[in-house]
Amino acid sequence: MLKFACKDTGVDCDFVATGETVEEIKEKAFAHAGVVHAEILNSMTDEQKADLAKTLEANIKAV
Numbered sequence: 001m002l003k004f005a006c007k008d009t010g011v012d013c014d015f016v017a018t019g020e021t022v023e024e025i026k027e028k029a030f031a032h033a034g035v036v037h038a039e040i041l042n043s044m045t046d047e048q049k050a051d052l053a054k055t056l057e058a059n060i061k062a063v
């Protein structure tokens with residue numbers, strides 16, 4: 001199983017996404033961010049969002 005913790009990207013948040021594939025994790029993480037971190041996302045440029053997606057991917061761990 002794969003796991004992603006929101007706090008690994010430097011955000012003070014206890015959200016953890018789990019799933020079988022990277023795509024599944026990314027989907028869950030962005031759905032979460034769109035609700036809980038909407039303010040951060042809205043203040044980001046497309047370039048910063050692309051960086052965030054990379055950071056997210058780099059922080060997905062096998063558990």
Ligand SMILES: [Zn+2]
Pocket residue numbers: 006007011013014015032033036037
């Ligand atoms: Zn979060």
